[in-house]
Amino acid sequence: MNHLSDDDLVLHYYGENGPGIADVEHHLGACAQCARAYETISRSLNAVMPPEFVEIPELPALRHMLRHRVREQTSRLRGLIAVVWLVPLLYPVSLQALFGSGRWAQAHVVGIPLVALTLLWACAGPFLAAFALNHMTADRFERASTRLLVLGALIAAISPSLFLLVSRVNTWFNLGLWSWYAVIAVASLTTLFRWPLASRSTRRFLYVHRLSALVLTVFVLAHVINQALAFVSVPAYTAMRSVMRIVSQQPVSYTVMVTAVAIQIASGAAMGMRKVRAGAVAWNLQAVSGWCLAAFLLMHVFSGLLVRQPQVATTLAPPIAQFNLLATPRAAATLPFLLLGVAAFLFHVGIYARLVALAYLAEASVRRLSYAGIVVAATVVVTVGLSLCGIHLIR
Amino acid sequence: MTDGDLDVFLSLIERHRRYMYNLALRMTGNEQDAKDVVQDSLLNAYLHLEQFEQRADFRTWLHRILVNCALDHLRSRRRRPDAGEPRPLSDVADTIAASSPDPERLMASADWRRQISAAMDTMSPLERVTFALRHFEGCSISEIAQTVGIGNNSAKQHIFRAVRKIRLALEPHWSGR
Numbered sequence: 001m002n003h004l005s006d007d008d009l010v011l012h013y014y015g016e017n018g019p020g021i022a023d024v025e026h027h028l029g030a031c032a033q034c035a036r037a038y039e040t041i042s043r044s045l046n047a048v049m050p051p052e053f054v055e056i057p058e059l060p061a062l063r064h065m066l067r068h069r070v071r072e073q074t075s076r077l078r079g080l081i082a083v084v085w086l087v088p089l090l091y092p093v094s095l096q097a098l099f100g101s102g103r104w105a106q107a108h109v110v111g112i113p114l115v116a117l118t119l120l121w122a123c124a125g126p127f128l129a130a131f132a133l134n135h136m137t138a139d140r141f142e143r144a145s146t147r148l149l150v151l152g153a154l155i156a157a158i159s160p161s162l163f164l165l166v167s168r169v170n171t172w173f174n175l176g177l178w179s180w181y182a183v184i185a186v187a188s189l190t191t192l193f194r195w196p197l198a199s200r201s202t203r204r205f206l207y208v209h210r211l212s213a214l215v216l217t218v219f220v221l222a223h224v225i226n227q228a229l230a231f232v233s234v235p236a237y238t239a240m241r242s243v244m245r246i247v248s249q250q251p252v253s254y255t256v257m258v259t260a261v262a263i264q265i266a267s268g269a270a271m272g273m274r275k276v277r278a279g280a281v282a283w284n285l286q287a288v289s290g291w292c293l294a295a296f297l298l299m300h301v302f303s304g305l306l307v308r309q310p311q312v313a314t315t316l317a318p319p320i321a322q323f324n325l326l327a328t329p330r331a332a333a334t335l336p337f338l339l340l341g342v343a344a345f346l347f348h349v350g351i352y353a354r355l356v357a358l359a360y361l362a363e364a365s366v367r368r369l370s371y372a373g374i375v376v377a378a379t380v381v382v383t384v385g386l387s388l389c390g391i392h393l394i395r
Numbered sequence: 396m397t398d399g400d401l402d403v404f405l406s407l408i409e410r411h412r413r414y415m416y417n418l419a420l421r422m423t424g425n426e427q428d429a430k431d432v433v434q435d436s437l438l439n440a441y442l443h444l445e446q447f448e449q450r451a452d453f454r455t456w457l458h459r460i461l462v463n464c465a466l467d468h469l470r471s472r473r474r475r476p477d478a479g480e481p482r483p484l485s486d487v488a489d490t491i492a493a494s495s496p497d498p499e500r501l502m503a504s505a506d507w508r509r510q511i512s513a514a515m516d517t518m519s520p521l522e523r524v525t526f527a528l529r530h531f532e533g534c535s536i537s538e539i540a541q542t543v544g545i546g547n548n549s550a551k552q553h554i555f556r557a558v559r560k561i562r563l564a565l566e567p568h569w570s571g572r
Contacts, residue, residue: 007551010558011551041562043565044558045530045558045561047511048511050421051417051421051508052417052420053420056412056416057430062405066404066437066441069434069438283544358521358549359549362556363520
């Protein structure tokens, strides 16, 4: 006879074993061992009684508190909107600072912390976006202030990719920095209108999203590992890259990759906005890293199709400044783009893994694993960053 | 939003206030945290009142906001330096004991509550909230999963772990008595 597990007995105690309830009752009647175990569980759980409030706070006190906190919240929302919109407005300045500090660091070693600081500035957008979304007062984008905040957060998060795209398109029009500010201005106009809301369930999207993510992860991981390898040895990186290039340029693999990217972006866009809500840190980080990743992949895979520019073969490795992205201003703009692309990929996969792990492991174990994951991801990003700045152990 | 809006909102929540405080107390384990959670959730509910759909149940909507605020609060409480010394549920039990005619029985009851409180303090925020919703509020596992935003299996596992912690704390007493 198969005995009932403790978990089965707990489910039975709470009446959660559905159609199997009669079988469990029958088993408990026939098996003394399981009946004893069930009695012990029942006694323990019966002893856990609900506590009650003796005296709850009065209504006038609540009214005063609510009025005070609503005022506080409104001024905070204004501050958050200003912060997220400052990111794209100052993004070209941050790139200029990054390039300038890079040049200075080549002559003076003390300039290296300055490079790190300006790089942090250029990469700050997604982190500020996640922070702002976490403190917003979500109302399904019904208020213009919420739309301003969410759109500002979105543009802040994708600024590195969007800036590269705009600068590529700009080669046709030669408008200089005006094109960047024009794009931001046009985008901000969309906050004047109500946004459509996806009312459908995202469950089906999630399945397709995961499936295409599996395919894409193979390609992206290979790229990330190779880019990190460049820190250790340039010849090893070059050899692996030439092999990867042969594989990825095969019509079949290229089609699979492009299709997977398209599915990822389409299904991710449908889910991304629904996940955004105040206080949901993991979901907001997932949404922001998803936005970054979508913009990165869009720019990386489709840039050849979007803009005719035969002299540049790929976004990921500009031939002129392949091993030092601080060598030219144009190459410096790709440094935050690439680093945030890698970070977004690791974050996105990591947060998903964390949510899945919560179903199987205790929260404390998942937290410890998450910390370990953050250390590994930070190491990978720093290694890739060093290699992109022209620092290699073996040249 | 005007003062009039606030008054309408307060009249809407008046019927649910005691329920909210008690649910918050069951999830957090002490009165001060419960008051903070109720304040946060009322603020959220007031700011998002436009989101409330007329056909939905107002209490269910409040319940969802309250549970998520409690989770956030429990998570931040774990990060605070004084997180190791939460105010015990036994305070509540002692208060009840003071107005009861049978002090000896209630002393034993207070002792039980202390054991249970200690066991619940070892639970993670998710374990504590899912357990409170299942055990005290009688919510089904699928309702809990939906409210908290996790999968059914995940909710089940958190409840199992919470029950294990309760049993670990209480079962030695059963064999000892």
